[in-house]
Amino acid sequence: MEQPHELTVEAPRVWDRPAVAVPVLVCLSLVGGRFASFSTEANLYTLGTGGALIWLGLSNRVPRRPAPYRLGAGAAWWALPVVVFGVFEGATFVLAAGDDFPTFSRLADPLLEDRLIRSAAWLAWLSAFWGLVRR
């Protein structure tokens, strides 16, 4: 018997469930963490995974959570961390003082040489990307 539309709930697709998405993201991150900076593999892997996620995000293949129609005045609070980060990134970039007054990238580079931290960074990047695709 056919159910009224209001009473039916669309089941999430298999690959859209956390039980599938999380292990896939972890595996992709572990692979990404093996590639050193400036290597051809790292470039191709970043372009490949990012390109695939952009393709998913611009097509209608992934269900999206609804976006707010307007943001309240409270959204202005987000300017605070953005401005603090921007001021320091801008100052360190413009002064170009190397390790004496390093940019955020320069500080992060030695940390990202560790394979475990690199994989964690990959997981953070891919998870946030997947979150954006679904918004």
Next chain:
Amino acid sequence: MMRTLAIGGFLASLVLFAAVEWAARREGSRIPTLSDVCAYVMRYEVGSVPVGRIGLFGFWWWLGWHFLAR
């Protein structure tokens, strides 16, 4: 000295990001979460071109490439 200032500044901004997100997730908060802000930005379209979506995806892609491949 200047190096400590830079590290302190970047750490402060990361703590502020976490603090605002924490405040946004409280019951009845009037601050939108970062996810909601991104979703709002991604709604922006020029004609039928999803400019906000393309821009945010492009920025995030570049960020990953910059830190993980360069």
